Amino acid sequence: MDTMILTTKLHLNKREITFLVPLYITGVVTVISVLISLLFWRSGSLPGTPGWIQGSQSNPGIAWALAGFLVYLGVQSVATTFPFALTLGASRRGFVGGTFLWNVTVSAYLTLVFAVLTMVEVATGHWFSEFYIFDVYILGAGDMTLLIPLVFLSVLSMLMIGGVFGASWIRYGARGPQFVGIGIAIVLILALII
Template sequence: MTALIAGSRRGAAPFDVLRLHFSQRALLLRTPPGIMLVVFALTVIIAIIFWRAGSVPGSAEWVQNSRNNAAVFWALPGFLGWLGVQTVSLTFPLALSLGCTRRSFVAGTVITHVALSLYVTAMLLVLLAIELATGHWFFDIYMTDVTILGSGNPFQLALTTFLSTLFVLSIGGAFAAAWVRFGALGPTALGVVLVLALGIVAILLVPLASAFQPWWLVVASTTMIVMSIVGQYVLLRRASVR
């Protein structure tokens, strides 16, 4: 924040906005590992329950069922979505009061979201490396070596984690920008438009379902991320500071 205040005379740069966001580094950096710790504890408990029920650790059935565990993928979006909203709705008025331009704020927020996405990706890659090195936590426990993250493929895990994290943060930021610009009506209208657009796209793509390729998801998520970032700037460009 000191850097942002010092730079208010010349106009704060995007990296000053990054520093402003990371003034809450305890929240940003400690919460994801905390959530992963809870996921790991629950995964261990469930594995022990199945073991006590007669399942054999390491068997083909055990591995298949364990790799269908998507808890690590679905545990973070709630927090990340809230964080995406907070980084825009709560920080925008403060940043502008300290001399930040709207363009610099959006650019700094995007850099923050990218940094957080890289952080979450690095965290899961470290967990995957430990999981594989220990023979799945010494008890055939599958947390990151799961199907939705590439079944132990670090490249696929990294790509999936980075894009999905940045996607949720960007969508959260877009909804927050709609709220800042139009009040409660903004997120509601944006939600309706988003649902209708996704519905139309789904109807158009139904005939192509049999030809589905995983890279379509990469293109779709990247497109949504870019649209969300553009939407943040368009909405915040004329938003009043409250």
């Protein structure tokens, strides 16, 4: 248990990349979404109309923007920290447990961020201008009973997928992630065929 907590603390040493970079990405995507909404508004679309709401809530940008970063974060959490943790005396089991605890912490943090931003958006009438950024279909369309598990499990999955690719790189070198990727592609194709 001690190694697990120490591993989690080791991951949490990277505070900016863990807690601030996701906020930076979310902020940039928010600004871009607002600019796109302003572009549509200027071209004749009317905020608040059924077509506006339908189109705005169909925007998945806020969800997809973080996906690549979260996979990268999962890769680097294993690939850069594992060798260092082993030299400090961490066991493999303790490292995996600590990394999972860190993944859960990041997932809970981002779930809280998205829940608060969605509540603020809904409470302000979509930023006082009918601009839908977080109250979108891919995040549950403002329904907290959908948003909370959806965001939590999605973030956790992305971090863990990244961790698997990072672990395969540590174990098998550059060929490891290639084989994992090919294996996943074959399994998905077979599942689709079946």
